[in-house]
Amino acid sequence: MASSSIFASVPQAPPVAVFKLTADFRADGDPRKVNLGVGAYRTDDSQPWVLPVVKKVEQKIASDDTLNHEYLPILGLPEFRASSSRIALGDDSPAFKEDRVGGVQSLGGTGALRIGAEFLRRWYNGNNNTATPIYISAPSWENHNAVFLDAGFKDIRSYRYWDAAKRGLDLKGLLEDLENAPEHSIFVLHACAHNPTGTDPTQEEWKQVADVMKVRPLRSYVFSGHLMLICYNQV
Numbered sequence: 001m002a003s004s005s006i007f008a009s010v011p012q013a014p015p016v017a018v019f020k021l022t023a024d025f026r027a028d029g030d031p032r033k034v035n036l037g038v039g040a041y042r043t044d045d046s047q048p049w050v051l052p053v054v055k056k057v058e059q060k061i062a063s064d065d066t067l068n069h070e071y072l073p074i075l076g077l078p079e080f081r082a083s084s085s086r087i088a089l090g091d092d093s094p095a096f097k098e099d100r101v102g103g104v105q106s107l108g109g110t111g112a113l114r115i116g117a118e119f120l121r122r123w124y125n126g127n128n129n130t131a132t133p134i135y136i137s138a139p140s141w142e143n144h145n146a147v148f149l150d151a152g153f154k155d156i157r158s159y160r161y162w163d164a165a166k167r168g169l170d171l172k173g174l175l176e177d178l179e180n181a182p183e184h185s186i187f188v189l190h191a192c193a194h195n196p197t198g199t200d201p202t203q204e205e206w207k208q209v210a211d212v213m214k215v216r217p218l219r220s221y222v223f224s225g226h227l228m229l230i231c232y233n234q235v
Contacts, residue, residue, distance in 0.1 A: 076105020084226040095230050103228040112227035116220050117151035125184040130154050133185040137161035141195040162197050169199050178212040
């Protein structure tokens with residue numbers, strides 16, 4: 001009699017809603033269908049549209065004999081990290097001039113978030129602290145909760161973001177939740193293209209958020225393929 005697999009008790013994960021929607025779209029035979037899944041450029045035939053500049057760069061990479069595809073340094077490609085940080089902060093950022101920017105290349109945005117979560121869990125607010133509250137917007141990309149839970153954090157909370165009645169940002173609720181959060185709490189903020197609502201604070205509203213948060217010992221920014229840290233001392 002064959003023994004069962006040691007992984008037989010692993011449960012089937014629930015489908016990710018946005019990708020389930022994409023699968024339903026592909027299976028739908030109605031010619032009038034519209035893809036309301038992942039927000040990406042599409043052709044008139046609902047196929048992914050590759051930007052011409054992407055094709056141009058791909059051709060340039062393929063014909064560049066100086067690229068050897070060797071292993072990258074442990075922190076990733078230095079030129080990529082520096083350029084990504086400058087795009088996010090601007091060339092005139094005081095953090096650059098004072099050498100207070102550090103970063104690490106990662107596998108996509110969620111990969112960068114996981115690296116940041118591991119770093120915070122090990123070193124923020126006391127060594128290996130899992131009790132620090134993590135605040136994630138309501139709603140948010142559903143992986144965000146899992147990233148911090150799997151990193152070991154125990155106290156995952158939500159902060160108000162979407163006002164369903166007004167179909168926009170709940171700025172008052174967001175600011176109140178920031179004000180009332182315990183000291184040393186960690187907030188996951190979407191700098192732009194908030195997922196899944198697509199609603200972003202204005203420049204003036206961001207200033208109000210910054211005023212409430214005031215001085216913090218460490219700020220981190222996550223975007224596709226890069227985790228960036230801004231410190232108060234030189235890195």
